[in-house]
Amino acid sequence: MNKVVVPFPIGQKLCSPIAQFFRIGDSHVKFGEIHASGRLPLSRVAFEAGRLKQQNQLAAQLRTEGVEITIDTGAAELSSPAWFGTFVRHAPWLEEVPEKPLGPSDYDEGAIERMAEMAITFDADRILAPTHFLGDRNFEGWLSVDAASCAILRRALDCLGGSRVRIDYPVLHSVQGLIDPASRKALVETLSNLPVDALWMRLSGLGKEPGPQKIRSLVRMLGGLHNLGNPVILDYCSGLNAEAAEAFGVSSGAAGGILELDQFSARNWHKHPEMRDPDFKSGRPRIVQVPGLGRGFRAHEFELLARAKGGRKLLLQSEHASATSIDEMVRSRKVIQALHIARSQEALQGIPDLNRAGHFLSKTVPAAERLAKDISFLKPAEAQAKAAEVDLESLLTRTRVHAETMGKVADALEGLHEERGKDSPRARACDLNVAVASPPGVQRK
Numbered sequence: 071m072n073k074v075v076v077p078f079p080i081g082q083k084l085c086s087p088i089a090q091f092f093r094i095g096d097s098h099v100k101f102g103e104i105h106a107s108g109r110l111p112l113s114r115v116a117f118e119a120g121r122l123k124q125q126n127q128l129a130a131q132l133r134t135e136g137v138e139i140t141i142d143t144g145a146a147e148l149s150s151p152a153w154f155g156t157f158v159r160h161a162p163w164l165e166e167v168p169e170k171p172l173g174p175s176d177y178d179e180g181a182i183e184r185m186a187e188m189a190i191t192f193d194a195d196r197i198l199a200p201t202h203f204l205g206d207r208n209f210e211g212w213l214s215v216d217a218a219s220c221a222i223l224r225r226a227l228d229c230l231g232g233s234r235v236r237i238d239y240p241v242l243h244s245v246q247g248l249i250d251p252a253s254r255k256a257l258v259e260t261l262s263n264l265p266v267d268a269l270w271m272r273l274s275g276l277g278k279e280p281g282p283q284k285i286r287s288l289v290r291m292l293g294g295l296h297n298l299g300n301p302v303i304l305d306y307c308s309g310l311n312a313e314a315a316e317a318f319g320v321s322s323g324a325a326g327g328i329l330e331l332d333q334f335s336a337r338n339w340h341k342h343p344e345m346r347d348p349d350f351k352s353g354r355p356r357i358v359q360v361p362g363l364g365r366g367f368r369a370h371e372f373e374l375l376a377r378a379k380g381g382r383k384l385l386l387q388s389e390h391a392s393a394t395s396i397d398e399m400v401r402s403r404k405v406i407q408a409l410h411i412a413r414s415q416e417a418l419q420g421i422p423d424l425n426r427a428g429h430f431l432s433k434t435v436p437a438a439e440r441l442a443k444d445i446s447f448l449k450p451a452e453a454q455a456k457a458a459e460v461d462l463e464s465l466l467t468r469t470r471v472h473a474e475t476m477g478k479v480a481d482a483l484e485g486l487h488e489e490r491g492k493d494s495p496r497a498r499a500c501d502l503n504v505a506v507a508s509p510p511g512v513q514r515k
Contacts, residue, residue, distance in 0.1 A: 088316050088411065088419045089268075089303060089500040091140060092114050093331040096157075098125040100328065100404050105132070110408050113502065115141040116325055119161035129192060143185050145200030145219075147243055148172045151208075151342045163188045169188045174215045177224075182219050186226035189235050195503040196236045198270060199223060203242040204257075205274070207340045217260050224265040236503050239266040239346025240305060244274040244336065244482060245284065248291050254409045261298055268301040268500050270325060274336035279365045281311045281475060282482035289486055293494070294322035301500035306334040308411055308440060310364040314483065315431035316418060319496030326411075328404045329366075330355055358403045359387035361410040362434075363441050365472055369400050370458045371465050378448040384441065390414050424498060427487050435480045442473040 091114045094101055096435045098121070104110040117129055119141055133139055144161050147153035154171045164183040166168035177200060189197040199220040202212040212247035220237060227235050239261065241248075248254050261269065272293065276284060292315060295302055301322035304312050309332070314322035326332040359366035367375065376385045386393045392405045393399035399406065414434075421429045444467040 083422050084424075085420060086193055086423050086496070086499040087501070088415050089114060089301070090415050091303065091323065091325035092408070093142075093306075093327040094118070094121070094128070095327040095330045096121065097328055097330065097404065097429040098128045102128050102131070104405055104408055109405070110412055112137050114138040114140065116142055116198075117192075118142045118158070119144045119163065119188065120158040121158075121160070122162060122188075123160065126192065133193055136429075136504055138502050139193065140198065140238070141189055141192060141194045141199045141329040142240075142356075143188075145172070145177070146240065147184060148204045149202050149206070150339050152338050152340070155343070161188075164420050171222060174209065174211065177215060177219050179222055181272065182222040183226045183230075186223055186230055186232060186235075186460045189227065190230055190232040190471040194235055196238050196267070197223070197227075199237050199266065200237045201242060202242045203274075203336055203339055205242075205244055205339075206514060213260055217264060219265050220266060228359075229488075234503070236267040237265060238298075238303070239264065240272055241274045242274075242334070242336070245276055245287055249287055254291070254294055258295065258298060262302070266300065268303050268322065270297065270300070270303045270305040271321075272334045273307075274334050274339075276307065276311060276333065277335075278311075278333045279472070279475070280311060280314065280479045282478040285311060285314055285433055285479060286482045286486055289314060289318050289320050289490075291496070293490070294423060296320075296495045296497055298379070302497040303500065306331055306391065308332045309359075310479075311435075312433060313414065313418060313430065316415070317426040317434075318486070318490065319423065319426065319494065322405070322497045322500040324415075328408045328411075330354075335515055349355065356400070356403070359407045359410075360385055360441075360445075361391050361406065362414075362438055362471075364438050364476065367465075369403075371460055372396075373400065374450045374455055374458050374460050374462075374465070375448055375469075377454060378450040380444075381448050384444050384448070390417070427490075431480070431483055431487060435476075435483060439473070439476040439480050442469070442476045446470045446473040460498040 092112060093116045103114055112132065114135055117125055129139055134345055142216045143163065144158035147158040149172045151171050154168055163181065171230065185200060201216040204212055206212055220239060274453060276288060304315055304321045304324045306326055307324050308326040315321035344479060356369035357370040358369055360416060373396055375381050386399055391409040393402065393406060418426060420467055452462060482503050
């Protein structure tokens with residue numbers, strides 16, 4: 071019999087896939103429009119259980135086109151005084167709408183089995199294990215409770231015919247909390263015995279904008295999880311923080327929404343929401359993310375900067391996504407942000423693994439630093455700022471501070487690259503649990 075010799079991949083040229091999970095959030099209509107246009111090729115999406123009933127039509131459509139479907143049970147939010155009264159209370163696995171935050175005793179076998187039934191009913195490819203914020207001030211034993219729930223969920227899925235459904239494990243903690251060796255050791259020891267695929271790291275304190283100390287701590291902390299052998303997904307994260315972790319090989323990908331669900335803060339996790347003044351009109355501020363900058367501005371601030379001399383070229387054009395006018399940039403900010411996320415990740419994925427950190431440091435970071443400096447030099451007209459009700463001094467101060475910060479981030483990452491070396495261990499790639507996503511209109515088998 072002839073021997074078939076399979077050539078071993080040359081490390082210098084190996085390009086591991088990078089996973090991008092788009093969290094749908096409450097933007098299902100916008101996601102549907104972008105995907106239907108063919109401009110945004112989705113391969114993985116995550117739906118929140120509390121929104122499944124109203125978003126099931128989109129989930130079904132994406133499922134037929136080969137898009138991998140993940141369901142977030144919402145267990146963490148249901149146990150938070152700040153969140154349990156929101157949309158999460160409509161999760162299909164709940165028998166009744168909760169009147170108070172769920173406690174450890176609420177996650178019994180019956181509840182876990184209903185989560186498994188939900189995953190199978192909605193034909194999910196992955197389900198996030200019901201886990202909780204490990205810095206919870208009201209209960210310190212969530213790690214052991216969640217580990218037991220995860221094991222029960224695996225048995226329930228297998229018994230109900232859902233053996234193909236993978237379980238991913240969300241780790242909700244602060245960056246500082248996981249820097250502590252004892253905390254990280256306890257987490258690793260617990261996770262090493264669980265039937266899970268990927269780890270989803272949702273980290274409070276990371277924020278949207280990169281900072282030298284934060285990004286250095288993030289890379290070092292995530293590097294300490296590689297011995298588990300699981301893919302590592304940075305959850306509620308996007309932009310330069312996510313790209314840095316992917317380039318340095320400490321994460322396998324990222325999960326986040328479009329201008330939402332892209333940062334996690336547990337600052338008020340344990341607090342009940344304050345009663346709102348019925349006459350107070352609230353709403354989510356319109357944020358325009360500047361592609362490649364690592365931060366965004368409120369819409370009226372963005373418009374003011376863009377109208378300054380040289381502003382249009384800086385703020386409307388980028389390597390991966392651009393707009394033809396200021397109005398288009400503001401109006402289509404979600405589309406442009408989604409395209410930037412997808413295309414920048416695709417560009418990084420085309421770089422060999424061993425060259426990604428160097429590429430990020432020699433191209434992406436200098437471009438962001440240069441863009442930040444150029445924006446800080448813009449001089450919007452005071453009359454226009456007054457008409458737009460923009461605090462011009464505050465805005466210009468923030469642009470200068472961001473430019474200085476980006477310089478410090480570049481220095482921190484350079485030092486980290488020298489410290490880690492080119493051959494540092496990398497997180498395992500997160501493979502798709504379905505066939506490769508098909509073009510719109512082509513059904514998956």
